[in-house]
Amino acid sequence: MNILLCCASGMSTSLLVSRMEQAAQEKGVKAKIWAVSADEVNNHLKDADVLLVGPQIRYKLPQLKKAADQQGIPVDVINPADYGRVDGKKVLEFALNLI
Amino acid sequence: MGGLVGFLEKHVMPVAGRIAEQRHLQAIRDGLILAMPLLIIGSIFLVVAALPIPGFPEFMANLFGEQWQDKLLYPVNATFDIMALIVSFGVAYRLAEKYNVDPVSAGAISVSAFLLATPFTFSFTPEGAKDAVDVAGVIPAQFMGSQGLFVAMLLGLVATEIYRYIIQRNIIIQLPEGVPPAVSRSFVALIPGLVVILVVWVVRLLIELTPFESIHNVVSTLLSKPLGLLGGSLFGALIAVLLVHLLWSAGLHGAAIVGGVMGPIWLSLMDENRKVFQADPSAELPNVITQQFFDLWVYIGGSGATLALVVAMILSAKSAQMKSLGRLAIGPGIFNINEPITFGMPIVLNPLLIIPFVLTPLVLTVTTYVAMSTGLVAKPNGVAVPWTTPPLISGYLATGGKISSVIMQGINFVIAIAIYYPFLRIWDKQKLKEEQGMEQPSNQAAV
Numbered sequence: 001m002n003i004l005l006c007c008a009s010g011m012s013t014s015l016l017v018s019r020m021e022q023a024a025q026e027k028g029v030k031a032k033i034w035a036v037s038a039d040e041v042n043n044h045l046k047d048a049d050v051l052l053v054g055p056q057i058r059y060k061l062p063q064l065k066k067a068a069d070q071q072g073i074p075v076d077v078i079n080p081a082d083y084g085r086v087d088g089k090k091v092l093e094f095a096l097n098l099i
Numbered sequence: 100m101g102g103l104v105g106f107l108e109k110h111v112m113p114v115a116g117r118i119a120e121q122r123h124l125q126a127i128r129d130g131l132i133l134a135m136p137l138l139i140i141g142s143i144f145l146v147v148a149a150l151p152i153p154g155f156p157e158f159m160a161n162l163f164g165e166q167w168q169d170k171l172l173y174p175v176n177a178t179f180d181i182m183a184l185i186v187s188f189g190v191a192y193r194l195a196e197k198y199n200v201d202p203v204s205a206g207a208i209s210v211s212a213f214l215l216a217t218p219f220t221f222s223f224t225p226e227g228a229k230d231a232v233d234v235a236g237v238i239p240a241q242f243m244g245s246q247g248l249f250v251a252m253l254l255g256l257v258a259t260e261i262y263r264y265i266i267q268r269n270i271i272i273q274l275p276e277g278v279p280p281a282v283s284r285s286f287v288a289l290i291p292g293l294v295v296i297l298v299v300w301v302v303r304l305l306i307e308l309t310p311f312e313s314i315h316n317v318v319s320t321l322l323s324k325p326l327g328l329l330g331g332s333l334f335g336a337l338i339a340v341l342l343v344h345l346l347w348s349a350g351l352h353g354a355a356i357v358g359g360v361m362g363p364i365w366l367s368l369m370d371e372n373r374k375v376f377q378a379d380p381s382a383e384l385p386n387v388i389t390q391q392f393f394d395l396w397v398y399i400g401g402s403g404a405t406l407a408l409v410v411a412m413i414l415s416a417k418s419a420q421m422k423s424l425g426r427l428a429i430g431p432g433i434f435n436i437n438e439p440i441t442f443g444m445p446i447v448l449n450p451l452l453i454i455p456f457v458l459t460p461l462v463l464t465v466t467t468y469v470a471m472s473t474g475l476v477a478k479p480n481g482v483a484v485p486w487t488t489p490p491l492i493s494g495y496l497a498t499g500g501k502i503s504s505v506i507m508q509g510i511n512f513v514i515a516i517a518i519y520y521p522f523l524r525i526w527d528k529q530k531l532k533e534e535q536g537m538e539q540p541s542n543q544a545a546v
Contacts, residue, residue, distance in 0.1 A: 007352075007438075008352045008354075008355040009355075011436050011487065012431070012436050012438035015431055015436065015438070015439075039129045039132065039193075042196070054352075054438070055350055055442060056347075056350060056351055056352035056355075056438065056441075056442075057351075057352050057355070058350075058351070059112070059115060059116030059119050059120060059351060059356075060119070060120065062120070063120060080350060080442045080445065080447060081442065081443070081445065083438060083442045083443075084438060084439055084440070084441065084442025084443025084444065084445055085424075085427070085439070085443045086427060086439055086443070
């Protein structure tokens with residue numbers, strides 16, 4: 001299970017990554033989770049099973065969706081409230097449901 | 100205020116999205132990003148060369164000789180002073196990527212086009228001579244840095260547009276039968292680059308007939324100078340700050356969107372200061388508004404100067420939600436990351452908290468601008484401090500160790516607390532009520 005997160009510079013999503021890793025461990029899910037900036041996404045898509053987008057760059061969704069569709073992986077915007085609370089558990093579930 | 104939120108969602112967001120997604124602006128932004136790590140690396144050398152520690156210059160001179168400073172600045176010359184060259188490649192590369200044509204070739208052609216626009220002469224006045232002589236056979240370093248930035252960006256876009264247009268048109272050269280197809284393909288591969296070079300060459304020849312003399316002069320007179328005046332003014336800064344925070348209020352990354360347009364302008368203003376500072380650290384710096392002006396003095400703790408809000412939260416919040424949010428947000432906040440606040444509190448689409456979120460940075464823009472332009476506080480000297488550097492340290496590094504600028508960050512922080520505090524109290528009370536209501540379901544207030 002490979003979960004790719006992206007935001008403007010990959011900073012605030014990296015905050016979420018550590019929380020999601022914790023949640024994955026608790027759940028016993030084996031997952032590779034990492035965050036990149038929006039301009040690097042294309043180089044990472046081929047390693048990902050799902051792409052999650054920070055709500056602050058949701059205007060990029062159409063473009064990211066196109067790129068993700070080419071790789072045949074699902075993509076969606078993270079719920080802003082879960083994002084703000086850095087709720088690793090909820091976002092992990094969200095990712096698992098997308099796949 | 101509910102009307103404002105509706106307005107943001109309905110009108111601001113789609114426009115912002117379109118601007119942010121515009122492929123040429125995106126290519127410019129991503130192309131500039133290519134140069135940023137180099138500027139930060141160059142900055143490290145610049146900081147060391149001008150460390151404001153008594154006795155340090157003498158110590159270095161003893162250790163490495165009188166020329167130590169010049170030697171320390173070699174990497175600065177190979178980072179800051181070639182940023183246009185890097186951007187020329189970067190912009191073309193990123194744009195070609197978006198068109199799915201070979202980005203490396205597009206980047207190489209763009210660099211060539213940029214150099215073709217630059218006369219390989221240097222005007223030099225020998226000692227004792229009255230008139231300057233043109234020295235031939237040099238690539239003038241002055242145009243490889245920020246001074247050539249706009250030409251590099253423009254030609255990067257134009258060259259790549261021509262390049263991909265011709266490739267997508269799929270031009271074929273018919274060679275006589277018997278000629279191996281690979282030979283004709285190798286000729287075809289040359290056409291896009293050849294057309295780019297021809298176009299830039301003809302433009303240069305035409306401009307040489309006018310009083311402008313070079314493409315660099317045209318772009319500087321018509322584009323970079325007017326844009327610099329606008330972007331470097333208090334008015335321009337306030338408009339930019341207002342837009343950034345209105346966008347954030349709608350939950351969009353305002354700094355990334357506005358910075359995509361303003362980035363090149365603020366970067367060249369920053370580099371103007373850097374050149375003056377490098378030549379003479381005690382000289383008066385020309386610009387107040389640079390990239391660092393916003394990152395370090397206005398956006399303390401992230402857009403909206405929310406570190407003040409977080410600290411106020413930790414010190415005074417009574418509701419469990421705000422207390423725990425304060426603890427969650429302080430770590431990232433010190434490094435100017437504030438999504439836990441903007442989305443977690445939330446400020447986004449929250450009519451009450453949008454008020455101080457927009458107001459605070461506008462006020463800080465004015466206070467900082469006034470303090471710096473009157474000379475009370477040192478201006479940023481062009482050192483490219485990463486925006487994730489914690490406040491106080493960042494102010495020290497970005498002004499060559501001037502304490503006035505560190506104090507200014509402190510003053511701005513206090514102003515921000517004063518503006519946020521009343522709004523935090525209202526919000527905190529509301530949350531406290533909700534929490535108490537949850538404990539006693541019979542008292543639950545209507546939402």
